[in-house]
Amino acid sequence: MAGTPTIFLHAELLPNIRQLTLHVSLPNSASEIDIRESTITLSESCRAVTVFTLHQDVELVETLKLPVKVTDASRRNLSFAGHRVDIGGTESKAQTAEYSFRLQVDPNDAGLTFTNKGFQEDDYVPWTASDMSTCAALHCKFCKQMIVDVASKPDTSSWQWKDLPSGNWAEMMDFWHCHKPDVHPDDKEGQKDIEAQNASVKGYGASNRVVATPRTGLVDVASFLVAESDCQNIKVLEQRPTSTSAKPASHDGKNARNIGCSGCSAIIGTEDSVAEGLRLYKNNIVVKHTGATEHVYETHSIDIITSSRFLDLIDHEGVRRFVIHAGQSNGILLWAFNPDLRYSSSSADHSIVSRRAMKVLYQNATDVERILEPENGVPTPLSLEELFLPENIYDELVLSLRRSNLLMPISARIFREWNVALLDRIEKRP
Template sequence: MDYYTTMEEESRTITMHSELRPHIGQLSFQMILPFHDGDANERFQIKVSDSRKKLTVTDKVSKTSEDIELPARISEGAVEYIVSQPSVPPQGLSHDKKKMVFSYRLQVDQEDVQTLRRNSLDDDYIPWDADSMKDRGDLLCRYCDYPVAHCGYGWRWRNLPSSNWADMMDLWHCHKPHSKEDQQQTAAEESNASRRGIGPSNRVVARRQAVYVDTSTLLLSKEDCWTIKLERTKPVVVGGKIRIPVTCRGCGKTLGESDQGNGYRLYKASLGLQFTDSNGWFSVERHPTEEIIAAQMLECFNRENIAHFIVHTGRKLGKVLWLFSKDLRYSMVSVDCTVNNQRAIRVHYRDIADAQEALRTGLIGDEYRNTPVDLEEIFLPDNLWEDLIVSLKVSTEGLPLNLSKWGQWDVGYLPRYEPKRSD
């Protein structure tokens, strides 16, 4: 998980968390310290950096201090407010009543507000779309760098109908033509599209030296993935559908699944992309599982307005993920990790005892017992499921206890893909 810095020491007495929602131009800041019944001024001190983007909190009793990089630069008025506030009593105690919780709402600098609002309009949240992958390099196994496919110059990359459906719009039809001439023209177009394997009545057919891209997978021909192993003896039956996994010959990890004899559909989260950087060195680009899942959730919400997702591995037990906030930035400092200014989505999640039953009925918990909700299914192999669970757990445990639960739901973050800006 590239966006986390793991902390080995467990001597921290200060926990901090800050969350920015760009559309309101305000960030929240919370800090938690061991309980102390004296004057707060005697206990800790807050300093703001000259850039107004970093806070330093010092615990005078334990003589320790911690820094947190804020998700945005705060205003000059917010600096005066937070520096003068330590004398205010804490907003409450932690669940175990051994720690004090201090909460602040801080105004963001106006210039930063305008920039953040412009950036929040950026819908480029899907990594490895077709345009960004053309002529870039070779696909590798994410886990052991074993070669998967040599995607050299001249290969064709095409976005499949999803958030990038416009690439193939002329091959998909939402209505039947009315005139005889239109019907004849449409029949000719569909015949041509069918020969190419992408007509409206056909499944997309994998072609040699072509890669078809959707939000979470890449579809390649079997001939181009000759190093992949098809695990016919290890099928996974999900909702009546048989999924036959394909694995890496180097390490045995699951890379994707057979597309019903029509090539291999490879998970982006299981792959690495090897390319030559501007200095002529070989580099490998990877995207974590949780970032790909965040993209799936955003794409589905934007397309169908579905905010609840059943994530499972084919077994009975699964997770319900509720997309609670589409776009925010957060920072946290805790015993286990440090996160600095990470763009993310906020999710509420919980266990579901029977994933397939929930998908059938739309019922996901006690408060929804008599109210079905629209659900989208996300299937994951075991290795990607483990990645997701670890990521959710780390983000939840890094939150202050009073923020880590919402009713019967656990609260966590999934990182949101953000392309590198040239400026």
């Protein structure tokens, strides 16, 4: 027996142009819907829309809370006449009639100030050092085996959490040393002594590097750097063969060995020979906070952690296109099309609260090596960043992108040769 038809609503806010796009998907072809009996109305507060239609004498009603308040004048634009969207001629697509509306955002909405911040100003990193101040333990995401017991050994020095600097901080220091202002010849010797002292104290000298220290957790955008002596219930996993066209993660020119959970053998991190420690992937770790009940763990989705990595690379490297792979010849070519937008959706797995996300365009890449290292005579992509992910994290990301693509309106799933998806972003309210 066929399920009851439903109305699907999807709204996206573009804060830079102060417009909101509303998609309305009505069930089955337009011939089975009496558009004259269908209405779309804006609430009195201008923060929600309600769609009513008749489908085979069955009344269908759906309400969606908008990501932002729109102007009262938008009511005049909410009419199905003239807003039909062409979604193609395949049989499955023909079962849906889609309509699209452009609504103006109310400039006096207080919420617009928050959503209109540039992503550089936001704290988009999940689990910063301040967030981890109440951490009691790190556990395996899959079997909840304890990996790092922060609250243990009360008789020794207390545990500390520290944020790691930007990934390109060393390059920035080299640039500064090469392009610093000239010093008067009479002051050069004294300047050298001052620079040597600063390099030693402030840690940006050539001989300085980040090293994992016992009882200290260093927080990166997508990982925790900890000393091996602080970890338990872990084991070194055998390296699986990888394609010659794509190299796995390596440190100091050596392939890093994967670290797995001794309970379920899932990959939870990797060795870092340069930092003399272990990097635990945030995506495969859950956090238990002080005072939490026995089975309460905090976790972040693959969307949150991946979008934070993209935002960090956009912020510090100025790139928006990425080649993502798991050490195999195939991968994903991804374009961070819009790093910051808000959306709301009436799909079953979404709440009525609007969500913050980044819109990405992606397509399958069958030959990663050819994209990263093109043949002679083929232009080299300058603004393209390689991103290696462990196999289980890569598979989870691919699944998340495909799931997001299917949850979007049919007319918005494809942009030229690209698939469209939304990756949720972390949002920390003040």
